[in-house]
Amino acid sequence: MKKKLKIYLPFTRAGIQRMMAYRMNFSLFFIGESLYCFVMYFLWQAIFNANHTERFMGFTRLEMVLFVFLSNIITFLVNSDMMEDLGTEIKDGSIIMRMIKPINLDFSFLFMELGTKIVILIGIGLPIVLGLEIYRYCMTGCILFDIGRFLLFLLSTILGYWISFYLNLCFGFMAFFFNNIWGFSMLKQALLKFLTGSMIPIAFMPALLQKVLNLLPFASMSYTPVMIYIGKYDRLQILQSIGLQLIWVIIIYGLSRAIWKIATDHLTVQGG
Amino acid sequence: MKQIRRILRLYRIFIGQHLKRLMEYKVDFLAGAIAFLLGQLINILFINIIFSQIPTLAGWRYEEIVFIYGFSLIPKGLDHLLTDNLWKVGWFIVRKGDFDKYLTRPINPLLHVIMEEFQVDAFGELLLGIVLVSMMWQKVNMHLSFIEAVLFVGVILFAALIYTGLKIISSAIALWIKQSGQIMQIVYMSNDFAKYPTTIYNGLIRSIITYILPFAFTAYYPALYFLTKKDPLFNLGGTVIASIILFAVGYKVWCRGLKAYESAGS
Numbered sequence: 001m002k003k004k005l006k007i008y009l010p011f012t013r014a015g016i017q018r019m020m021a022y023r024m025n026f027s028l029f030f031i032g033e034s035l036y037c038f039v040m041y042f043l044w045q046a047i048f049n050a051n052h053t054e055r056f057m058g059f060t061r062l063e064m065v066l067f068v069f070l071s072n073i074i075t076f077l078v079n080s081d082m083m084e085d086l087g088t089e090i091k092d093g094s095i096i097m098r099m100i101k102p103i104n105l106d107f108s109f110l111f112m113e114l115g116t117k118i119v120i121l122i123g124i125g126l127p128i129v130l131g132l133e134i135y136r137y138c139m140t141g142c143i144l145f146d147i148g149r150f151l152l153f154l155l156s157t158i159l160g161y162w163i164s165f166y167l168n169l170c171f172g173f174m175a176f177f178f179n180n181i182w183g184f185s186m187l188k189q190a191l192l193k194f195l196t197g198s199m200i201p202i203a204f205m206p207a208l209l210q211k212v213l214n215l216l217p218f219a220s221m222s223y224t225p226v227m228i229y230i231g232k233y234d235r236l237q238i239l240q241s242i243g244l245q246l247i248w249v250i251i252i253y254g255l256s257r258a259i260w261k262i263a264t265d266h267l268t269v270q271g272g
Numbered sequence: 273m274k275q276i277r278r279i280l281r282l283y284r285i286f287i288g289q290h291l292k293r294l295m296e297y298k299v300d301f302l303a304g305a306i307a308f309l310l311g312q313l314i315n316i317l318f319i320n321i322i323f324s325q326i327p328t329l330a331g332w333r334y335e336e337i338v339f340i341y342g343f344s345l346i347p348k349g350l351d352h353l354l355t356d357n358l359w360k361v362g363w364f365i366v367r368k369g370d371f372d373k374y375l376t377r378p379i380n381p382l383l384h385v386i387m388e389e390f391q392v393d394a395f396g397e398l399l400l401g402i403v404l405v406s407m408m409w410q411k412v413n414m415h416l417s418f419i420e421a422v423l424f425v426g427v428i429l430f431a432a433l434i435y436t437g438l439k440i441i442s443s444a445i446a447l448w449i450k451q452s453g454q455i456m457q458i459v460y461m462s463n464d465f466a467k468y469p470t471t472i473y474n475g476l477i478r479s480i481i482t483y484i485l486p487f488a489f490t491a492y493y494p495a496l497y498f499l500t501k502k503d504p505l506f507n508l509g510g511t512v513i514a515s516i517i518l519f520a521v522g523y524k525v526w527c528r529g530l531k532a533y534e535s536a537g538s
Contacts, residue, residue: 025451028454028457028458029454031458032457032461033457035458035461035464035465036461038465038477039464039467042468042473042474042477043472045472046329046330046472047325047326049330050329051325051326056325057321057325182297183297183299183301183302183304183393184300186304186307186393187304187310188307189307189311190306193311193314194310194314194317199318200318200321
């Protein structure tokens with residue numbers, strides 16, 4: 001275990017360094033991608049103003065505001081874009097350099113991305129959570145922060161990231177077959193926006209669709225941690241949803257291994 | 273005249289080349305177009321969910337909100353279809369040193385950049401916009417005289433020019449600092465605000481999307497005119513003026529950028 005860490009921690013350090021080197025670029029990118037939160041914020045204010053009651057399909061105004069901003073940052077934390085690197089490496093053939101080294105391919109990606117996620121969590125995630133807590137305090141006049149729930153939220157976020165990572169790895173392996181995955185990655189992004197419930201809460205969907213979406217691995221990626229944080233899940237629901245997350249981690253990990261096996265038989269390195 | 277014919281001929285050749293490249297990855301590009309369509313459909317679903325609970329939003333009925341939303345997609349899609357290559361200038365053409373090629377050819381570099389690509393992904397947005405507007409046409413009691421119909425088409429073209437102008441300005445920044453993709457992203461993403469009535473926002477945001485990044489003139493204001501027939505001077509005139517100013521400023525900035533440009537290549 002210790003030896004393993006010694007092998008892979010340099011990847012994490014490289015990830016942190018890479019992120020720090022591009023921190024300006026990333027911050028600007030984050031702002032651009034987060035602008036729509038403000039559209040949603042004002043939209044929700046208008047909706048609650050038109051509704052004349054303080055509840056919309058079971059959500060209060062405050063919960064909706066938290067939902068909008070938390071979903072956005074959780075999506076950033078959970079989203080894994082290593083598959084794009086993988087795609088490029090497959091295209092230019094440099095993937096072979098990873099394959100001939102005595103390291104595990106997915107761990108090298110995982111630990112590298114871990115570095116970038118640590119930077120996002122500390123640099124953006126925590127300030128936003130703090131900001132939301134201050135906002136919540138201003139709105140309700142009492143501190144609703146619960147350390148126990150916060151830790152469960154963190155655990156759930158980590159599990160969500162893990163699912164997302166392996167799911168993306170499966171997707172990245174598709175580059176072995178298609179050689180160009182730009183359009184598919186756009187398509188994936190659009191589908192995820194719907195399936196993860198990060199834009200429209202799954203609770204707003206028709207009952208049957210809700211059941212299906214909640215069981216799919218996508219809800220486990222960002223919806224579950226957000227619901228835990230906002231306090232929409234009771235103890236039993238938290239237990240169930242984290243259990244479900246664990247099951248999905250195992251299933252998707254297995255799937256990625258299987259695809260990897262098939263893909264390496266298919267690999268043709270173009271040039272390089 | 274001869275000049276224009278030459279440019280049109282070149283455009284045909286460029287597009288032909290581009291389409292050949294597309295054919296290589298046709299499934300991939302089809303996926304791209306569906307992706308943009310789905311991205312917008314989610315917002316329509318969201319509007320539907322909202323209106324299952326409330327009768328009006330900021331004083332607008334469901335049909336009117338969808339009309340405004342659909343209207344916003346048409347100029348956006350049009351610009352996306354024709355000038356998408358500017359994104360590449362902002363993200364990597366300058367940084368990788370590939371920009372030099374535009375300077376060595378006997379054609380205006382800006383025209384060359386824009387003509388080089390024809391982004392078929394845009395059909396997703398464009399089609400959805402047209403479908404939504406035509407679906408709502410009857411339901412919002414849209415009756416246009418001949419002149420108004422001409423204005424309707426004309427204002428869409430000017431609205432698209434607002435997008436193009438802002439894209440030219442923000443991509444030209446790369447000519448100084450090598451990469452301006454993130455800045456472009458921030459400017460471009462502000463268009464999300466334009467899809468809903470500006471009355472839902474606070475004064476600050478309303479002023480920004482009216483006077484600084486005038487995306488409100490690409491959708492809400494012109495749509496407002498056709499829905500209410502009020503204030504054509506501001507609602508339509510604003511679109512025309514904003515687009516002309518942005519395009520003129522954009523071209524100026526671009527030319528300045530070309531002068532300041534130093535190749536990044538080796």
